[in-house]
Amino acid sequence: MSLVTKAPPAAGSAPAGARGGHQKGDRRRRALGKNPIGLLLSAPYLIFVLAVFAWPLVFAVWMSFHEYFFAAPGAQVDRPFVGFDNFREVLGDPDVIRSFGNVGIFLIINVPLTVVLSLVLASALNKAVRFRTFLRVGYFVPYITASVAVVGVWLFLFSGAGLVNQILGPLAPEPSWLINSQWAMPTIALFVTWKQLGFFILLYLAALQNVSQELYEAAATDGAGKVQSFFSVTIPGVRPATVLVLLLSTVTGANLFTEPYLLTGGGGPNGASTSPVLLMYQRGIEQGSPDVAAAIGVLLVIGVLIIAFIQRQVAGGDES
Amino acid sequence: MYTTPTIRRALAATAASAAVVLALGACSSGGGGGGADSRGDITIWLSNNETEIAWGTQMFEAWNAENPDEQITSQEIPAGSSSEEVIGAAITAGNAPCLIFNTAPVAVPQFEKQGGLVDLSSFEGGEQYIEDRTGDAAEQYQNADGEYFQMPWKSNPVMIFYNKDMFTAAGLDAENPSLATYDEFLATARTLVASGVAPNAILPAPTSEFFQSWFDFSPLYAAETGGDQLVEDGEATFNDEDGLAVAEFWATLYDEGLSGKETYQGDSFADGEAAMSIVGPWAVSVYQDAVNWGAVPVPTSEGTPAAETYTFSDAKNVGLFSACENQGTAWDVLKFATSEEQDGQLLELTGQMPLRDDLTTVYPEYFAANPAYEQFGDQAARTVEVPNVANSVAVWQAFRDAYSKSVIFGEGDIQTSLDDAAAEIDALVADE
Numbered sequence: 032m033s034l035v036t037k038a039p040p041a042a043g044s045a046p047a048g049a050r051g052g053h054q055k056g057d058r059r060r061r062a063l064g065k066n067p068i069g070l071l072l073s074a075p076y077l078i079f080v081l082a083v084f085a086w087p088l089v090f091a092v093w094m095s096f097h098e099y100f101f102a103a104p105g106a107q108v109d110r111p112f113v114g115f116d117n118f119r120e121v122l123g124d125p126d127v128i129r130s131f132g133n134v135g136i137f138l139i140i141n142v143p144l145t146v147v148l149s150l151v152l153a154s155a156l157n158k159a160v161r162f163r164t165f166l167r168v169g170y171f172v173p174y175i176t177a178s179v180a181v182v183g184v185w186l187f188l189f190s191g192a193g194l195v196n197q198i199l200g201p202l203a204p205e206p207s208w209l210i211n212s213q214w215a216m217p218t219i220a221l222f223v224t225w226k227q228l229g230f231f232i233l234l235y236l237a238a239l240q241n242v243s244q245e246l247y248e249a250a251a252t253d254g255a256g257k258v259q260s261f262f263s264v265t266i267p268g269v270r271p272a273t274v275l276v277l278l279l280s281t282v283t284g285a286n287l288f289t290e291p292y293l294l295t296g297g298g299g300p301n302g303a304s305t306s307p308v309l310l311m312y313q314r315g316i317e318q319g320s321p322d323v324a325a326a327i328g329v330l331l332v333i334g335v336l337i338i339a340f341i342q343r344q345v346a347g348g349d350e351s
Numbered sequence: 352m353y354t355t356p357t358i359r360r361a362l363a364a365t366a367a368s369a370a371v372v373l374a375l376g377a378c379s380s381g382g383g384g385g386g387a388d389s390r391g392d393i394t395i396w397l398s399n400n401e402t403e404i405a406w407g408t409q410m411f412e413a414w415n416a417e418n419p420d421e422q423i424t425s426q427e428i429p430a431g432s433s434s435e436e437v438i439g440a441a442i443t444a445g446n447a448p449c450l451i452f453n454t455a456p457v458a459v460p461q462f463e464k465q466g467g468l469v470d471l472s473s474f475e476g477g478e479q480y481i482e483d484r485t486g487d488a489a490e491q492y493q494n495a496d497g498e499y500f501q502m503p504w505k506s507n508p509v510m511i512f513y514n515k516d517m518f519t520a521a522g523l524d525a526e527n528p529s530l531a532t533y534d535e536f537l538a539t540a541r542t543l544v545a546s547g548v549a550p551n552a553i554l555p556a557p558t559s560e561f562f563q564s565w566f567d568f569s570p571l572y573a574a575e576t577g578g579d580q581l582v583e584d585g586e587a588t589f590n591d592e593d594g595l596a597v598a599e600f601w602a603t604l605y606d607e608g609l610s611g612k613e614t615y616q617g618d619s620f621a622d623g624e625a626a627m628s629i630v631g632p633w634a635v636s637v638y639q640d641a642v643n644w645g646a647v648p649v650p651t652s653e654g655t656p657a658a659e660t661y662t663f664s665d666a667k668n669v670g671l672f673s674a675c676e677n678q679g680t681a682w683d684v685l686k687f688a689t690s691e692e693q694d695g696q697l698l699e700l701t702g703q704m705p706l707r708d709d710l711t712t713v714y715p716e717y718f719a720a721n722p723a724y725e726q727f728g729d730q731a732a733r734t735v736e737v738p739n740v741a742n743s744v745a746v747w748q749a750f751r752d753a754y755s756k757s758v759i760f761g762e763g764d765i766q767t768s769l770d771d772a773a774a775e776i777d778a779l780v781a782d783e
Contacts, residue, residue, distance in 0.1 A: 104445035106466025296558025301756045318745040319461045
């Protein structure tokens, strides 16, 4: 480590010009900090966040309070402020209400299943000696494979004459999974859980490396078995990762789009798997009502923030 | 205390970044187009269909050879989940080309509302040219004010394709199939499925996309009513006796398991998953080596004669976009591309039907040499288009949702479902 020191200028000895230079330098330092290069290096990401997340969010909120549609440059378009009209329309639309209910069912199944399975499998993988790399890759492959590709496999598995129904025989639901109002959303939740699992297992594997081995040894000394160690050492030890997994799976789950779009043919059967984001696509892009779509989006963001807050309060412990 | 400088630095960085973002945004905004008389080079977009690219290529090469100062540059419509979304985005960005030879009529009201299209009636002789070429059918492509924001270009009138080998294997007459009335069609469908030649008699996509009703309900409704649109004079028409008859016909097919409710991944007709399909003339070249096929008009309750049967057009038109700098040239190219000679080339190269009055008498040699297309050429004279109304896509989505619920999945009363959809659609059409 090197230390650069600079002798302070003698009082009253600096020329006026130099004093002006120092004042400019001070102002610049106050504005840009001691390491302006840091600002330069962080600027690309900051620009990315502003352009791709912050600006669209602000614009969406603005749209949701106006009568808005996409128009050609130069077109004379009136976009009056309409107050809460778009929100009233959205909240009075049974399709929208149902889509929020659908995504609620999805989250109730997907989020707990994701947390439990990824933690259990990560703990097992952490202990596994043989085939560890193979298993890690095996769990991660669905995550990095395009949804469009794996949807084809699931359509084959869960169609009426598919493999799952052939195994279940008379126990198979009628109508089959993806065209059954009761089973369509749970099947999608299962699909997404399976597909995302690899990523969450990785998060837990990283967190497990920080749980001290001494804690396990101490627990064993106190007579704790493997199950008790899991509950008393592992789960508290990975609590920050659990909060992260909860948040991420909730946020990605609330943004559900590809699966109902492809797996159940546009939110079928009869709207049983329509998600709010799928409706936003239909209303905003297909039907040319981005103002209504923005109102759905704003409600979705508010809902996700509330859920995330509750999760952090409940699961965060000292971390919150 | 370090909070203030930190905030100040954050603000400075944010302001700088915002300036860059706004500057980039400013760079991307495009300007408006030129006037109706301006001339020069233009760009056109074509569908990515191989045969249409072949037609488009010979068309612009012929134009370019004769017009060195007004050259056409062509490209395929950029990839996207649908052409309409790409075109809508291009209008908003101000970088739409002059002409797009794949503009769906259902999207035209929205493009017009966006200010993205030029009124073709505003060109000298524009309205006359369109009506002389397309005849009475042109009226379906006018907006409520009688203006043409699209050039009717080509149709793919849909008919029932059937697999002759499957019909023969099921003990049915493959040359004169019994498919004219609903009762005949249902009896034939039951025989096909019961004999085990195919798991489905017919398998239109049972999914919820707004456009799927163009290939199940719409053709049969057009036939049953003798040419009515889904919406006429600002009001939904389909919740009448004819609409109910069509809906109940399809509901019977689904209820008896003659049509599947699950999406088939692939071409169900080519793969032998269904013995029949509802398709346009494009299917002739697609199935010519794959299936021993025959074609008949869509059924009606009473068995309308083929020469009087209407169907859905499945048309694609040409839009002239307001971002075009040289609209005078674009209009001339549009007339050149829809001339009798170029329409003949379109027929020859793609097998799709130019939206031209008396098609079979204008190109008798083509239909004599290609008898497989003759039925479609004749059918092209009796097609029904999607209504040119406000909120057109939302209208079709509302209909599809109701149809999906009561007809495909058998939930609730069909008449009530059609009535509810009609009320919703009336409100959408009235909401300009």
